[in-house]
Amino acid sequence: MSEFTGKQRVQKLFKREPLDRMPCFSGQGTVVIQAIEKMGAPFAKIHTDAKLMAESAITSARLFNMDGVVVPYDMATVAEAMGRGISLYENAEGIIYPTVPDKWKTLEEIDIPKDYMTQGRLPLVDEAFKIIKKEAPDLAVGAWVLGPFTLAGQIMELDILLKGLKKKKDEIAVFLDQVTQVTIDLCKHYQELGVDFISVREMGSGTDLLSPRMWKTLIGPNLKKVFDSITDVPCVNHICGSTDMIIEMMHECGADALSVDQKNNVAETRKKLGNDVLIFGNFDPYNTLTQLEDQAQVEAIIKKCIDDGQDAVWPGCDIWPDVRPENMETYTKTVREYGKKPSPAVGRL
Amino acid sequence: MATHEEILAKLKEAVVEYEEDDCAEAAQEALDAGMDPMVAVMDGLAAGMEKVGVLFDTNEYFVPEVLMCADALYKGLDILRPHIKLDADVPKASVVIGSVQGDVHDIGKNLVKMMFDVAGWDVHDLGRDVPLETFVEKQLDVKSDVLAMSAMMTTTMMGMKKVIAMVKEKNPDCLIMLGGAPVTRDVANLFGADGYAESAGNAVSEGIKMIGRLREYQKGDIK
Numbered sequence: 001m002s003e004f005t006g007k008q009r010v011q012k013l014f015k016r017e018p019l020d021r022m023p024c025f026s027g028q029g030t031v032v033i034q035a036i037e038k039m040g041a042p043f044a045k046i047h048t049d050a051k052l053m054a055e056s057a058i059t060s061a062r063l064f065n066m067d068g069v070v071v072p073y074d075m076a077t078v079a080e081a082m083g084r085g086i087s088l089y090e091n092a093e094g095i096i097y098p099t100v101p102d103k104w105k106t107l108e109e110i111d112i113p114k115d116y117m118t119q120g121r122l123p124l125v126d127e128a129f130k131i132i133k134k135e136a137p138d139l140a141v142g143a144w145v146l147g148p149f150t151l152a153g154q155i156m157e158l159d160i161l162l163k164g165l166k167k168k169k170d171e172i173a174v175f176l177d178q179v180t181q182v183t184i185d186l187c188k189h190y191q192e193l194g195v196d197f198i199s200v201r202e203m204g205s206g207t208d209l210l211s212p213r214m215w216k217t218l219i220g221p222n223l224k225k226v227f228d229s230i231t232d233v234p235c236v237n238h239i240c241g242s243t244d245m246i247i248e249m250m251h252e253c254g255a256d257a258l259s260v261d262q263k264n265n266v267a268e269t270r271k272k273l274g275n276d277v278l279i280f281g282n283f284d285p286y287n288t289l290t291q292l293e294d295q296a297q298v299e300a301i302i303k304k305c306i307d308d309g310q311d312a313v314w315p316g317c318d319i320w321p322d323v324r325p326e327n328m329e330t331y332t333k334t335v336r337e338y339g340k341k342p343s344p345a346v347g348r349l
Numbered sequence: 350m351a352t353h354e355e356i357l358a359k360l361k362e363a364v365v366e367y368e369e370d371d372c373a374e375a376a377q378e379a380l381d382a383g384m385d386p387m388v389a390v391m392d393g394l395a396a397g398m399e400k401v402g403v404l405f406d407t408n409e410y411f412v413p414e415v416l417m418c419a420d421a422l423y424k425g426l427d428i429l430r431p432h433i434k435l436d437a438d439v440p441k442a443s444v445v446i447g448s449v450q451g452d453v454h455d456i457g458k459n460l461v462k463m464m465f466d467v468a469g470w471d472v473h474d475l476g477r478d479v480p481l482e483t484f485v486e487k488q489l490d491v492k493s494d495v496l497a498m499s500a501m502m503t504t505t506m507m508g509m510k511k512v513i514a515m516v517k518e519k520n521p522d523c524l525i526m527l528g529g530a531p532v533t534r535d536v537a538n539l540f541g542a543d544g545y546a547e548s549a550g551n552a553v554s555e556g557i558k559m560i561g562r563l564r565e566y567q568k569g570d571i572k
Contacts, residue, residue, distance in 0.1 A: 087453075087478065089450065089451060092450060092451070092480075093511075096450060096451035097451060099451060099452075099453045099478065100453060101453070101478070103453075158454060158456060159416055159455075159456055159459070162412055162413040162416055162456075163413055163416050163417055163420070165413050166414065166417060167417070207408070207411070208412070209411060209412045209413075210411055210412070210413070211408070211411040214411070214413070245408075
């Protein structure tokens with residue numbers, strides 16, 4: 001029998017207190033098709049029903065003995081609440097996540113409504129958190145928000161935003177200030193709901209898209225403001241894509257932990273940041289959990305994450321829900337067993 | 350009056366420095382000087398974009414700069430393209446391109462599209478968030494030589510597999526190009542695709558390399 005509940009394990013991890021083993025959880029979506037099928041609901045429905053959202057999260061965690069849950073599953077909730085619409089693909093075959101159909105096309109059009117927090121599906125997400133906290137008090141509850149730049153790209157056309165970074169620097173800076181405040185307000189709200197950690201996903205800001213120089217002037221300072229505002233719960237700075245060139249700046253933003261994807265050279269990152277920093281990552285979820293058929297390969301990938309110096313093995317992005325159950329089993333089992341040895345920032349009992 | 354070499358250098362420079370007005374001006378200058386517009390496109394605009402590709406690969410330029418370079422290129426292309434003489438005996442190559450349903454991102458798609466525009470193909474751009482059946486319908490309708498699809502999000506890539514199967518069943522000669530951040534080369538192979546570009550970033554590199562090959566082809570270096 002485990003000494004800790006999943007919630008305790010995750011809480012202790014963030015405090016860097018000794019653990020029985022590495023917690024198995026994520027700040028990215030971990031809902032799996034096996035859980036959704038068990039509830040008999042179509043994929044589109046779990047985004048629009050608080051009970052289904054909560055239960056699919058809990059069931060996914062229970063099926064594979066994970067230590068935490070994260071909701072919501074899609075990136076469109078805030079943009080929808082701001083009146084940008086929502087495409088749910090209710091009649092589409094298979095798994096398609098909701099998207100934002102009507103982004104603002106110019107800076108001049110942007111008008112963030114004051115009451116967005118009570119609009120669209122945001123109240124439904126709040127309700128899902130309440131259900132999870134009640135029905136699964138043993139699990140760590142994770143909230144996540146988009147970082148200011150990524151959220152900006154959800155509410156306005158990304159190419160206009162990207163070109164604006166060069167062509168309309170001042171106007172874009174003002175817009176990003178506004179969006180930063182939205183991210184801060186959301187984090188404050190989720191802290192008040194009593195979540196156990198918040199992951200801030202600034203996933204559109206890796207150096208696949210932006211230069212380290214732009215990151216330093218336009219992304220880092222706003223992220224720092226966000227992390228400064230999260231005072232009651234631990235927080236994670238997650239960026240997928242290329243992060244090797246910006247990892248030190250990510251660290252300077254002040255989150256309790258960093259999360260990176262498979263493009264990051266974690267062994268190098270460890271050398272740069274030292275052993276005291278919590279680092280999470282960094283396996284490719286689609287390849288590892290959906291594609292691979294050889295369990296030895298899955299196990300080797302997860303073990304490498306641990307050997308490279310991760311304090312928690314997180315998927316680099318959302319888990320693609322259509323996982324092979326045996327791969328998911330191998331992933332979580334390897335974390336539980338191979339993660340009995342101490343990680344760089346967290347000792348073991 | 351500027352020499353043809355000087356005009357080509359100006360076109361190239363305008364693309365690299367993302368100067369839209371300069372690019373339009375140089376394109377007009379090329380026409381006024383009686384240059385072959387196809388030469389101006391290939392050795393001016395496309396050559397500039399190749400330089401942009403190098404700057405991108407060496408981390409000097411990032412996506413914002415590349416997007417602005419593309420805007421400059423189109424300013425010149427819009428002026429030059431109407432003057433390119435078509436060979437009536439050779440059918441124009443065509444492509445159907447779009448982002449798959451569930452994907453509202455189109456940066457990578459638009460950069461690949463630019464490559465086909467530069468090469469003078471007939472481009473049928475379906476836009477983004479395109480239902481699967483629309484790709485199939487359009488491809489079968491126009492019988493394009495290439496079908497290019499992009500999915501940036503992990504969540505949309507499975508759809509492409511279905512489209513490929515449907516198109517290949519009815520039109521096995523159509524070349525399929527896949528792009529998008531989550532689609533690895535292995536996945537592309539698995540789906541039965543013929544070409545591949547990894548992400549907006551790789552679409553830049555891959556697309557520009559294809560422009561380079563087209564330029565070599567035009568010069569007779571590739572048979």
